[in-house]
Amino acid sequence: MNWQHFAQQIAAMARDLLEQDSVAGTLDRIAASAMELVEGCDAAGVMIMRGDQVQTLAATGQMVDESDRLQERLREGPCFDAARRRDGERFYRIADMTALHQRWPAFAAPAAELGVGSMMGILMFTDEENLGALNLYSRLPGRFTETSETAAWVLASHAAVALSSARNHAQLTEAVATRHVIGEAMGILMARHHIPENEAFNALRRYSQDHNVKLREVARQVTELGTFPRAK
Structure with missing residues (x-):
């Protein structure tokens, strides 16, 4: 060689x-x-x-x-x-x-x-x-x-x-995207229900835990629907 x-x-x-x-x-x-x-x-x-x-x-x-x-x-x-x-x-x-x-x-x-x-x-x-x-x-x-x-x-x-x-790059990109969509969903909930930031985040987290849906997916649905999706 x-x-x-x-x-x-x-x-x-x-x-x-x-x-x-x-x-x-x-x-x-x-x-x-x-x-x-x-x-x-x-x-x-x-x-x-x-x-x-x-x-x-x-x-x-x-x-x-x-x-x-x-x-x-x-x-x-x-x-x-x-x-x-x-x-x-x-x-x-x-x-x-x-x-x-x-x-x-x-x-x-x-x-x-x-x-x-x-x-x-x-x-x-x-x-x-x-x-x-x-x-x-x-x-x-x-x-x-x-x-x-x-x-x-x-x-x-x-x-x-x-x-x-x-x-590592893929994980970082996903983390940034997740943070962005969660922040957007929190803003929607804060404006719709007149609640502070911590309550909006806790609401997302509770829905995620109660319905066994990933937090990012819950946030994505909130940004699309303007509120939490109806439970099936």
């Missing part, structure tokens, strides 16, 4: 990731970048664990989705373990899916039937959080080399920073 050229590609990819305008866009670009930058990678995806359930956040093809579902059903596999951080490890590789594999014996044979020849699973993480596993697939055995591993590690490190930034 020409490492100077690879460094230039990684720098361009990092800028591209930070320019994405959504978390979903960032995830899709991470998966696409794996196919572009990691030698031997034919497909890629991002998996996360929510409790005991596998969630595929990005996938470049059907094989990725099918592999995730297979690992969820069998409760084993390199990407499944990377996402859960079993044994504290952050990287897994199967060089040849057609060979007997002692670590994931139930997964190897059906994965080979899906067209997986070899694969890697890398945990994406920052100092504050784990962000899921970046999963790389080749249709041929033995395609992932030590050079591929190094490239995947570098990609996963940049991807984790970009994904964390995208998530």
Whole structure:
């Protein structure tokens, strides 16, 4: 591998990731970048664990989705373990899916039937959080080399920073929007019922709790209707 050229590609990819305008866009670009930058990678995806359930956040093809579902059903596999951080490890590789594999014996044979020849699973993480596993697939055995591993590690490190930034931005944007709509709803209630600010907020909160509706949704309905919606 020409490492100077690879460094230039990684720098361009990092800028591209930070320019994405959504978390979903960032995830899709991470998966696409794996196919572009990691030698031997034919497909890629991002998996996360929510409790005991596998969630595929990005996938470049059907094989990725099918592999995730297979690992969820069998409760084993390199990407499944990377996402859960079993044994504290952050990287897994199967060089040849057609060979007997002692670590994931139930997964190897059906994965080979899906067209997986070899694969890697890398945990994406920052100092504050784990962000899921970046999963790389080749249709041929033995395609992932030590050079591929190094490239995947570098990609996963940049991807984790970009994904964390995208998530934080999305959360901040949502918080600002929520604060705005709640303030607007409070103003409507204050004007309509001639009540002070604290009473308007408490009224919104009580309605939210009594009807099991999120506060932001209650506020949105108040801004549209001019008052609280009728209980169903």
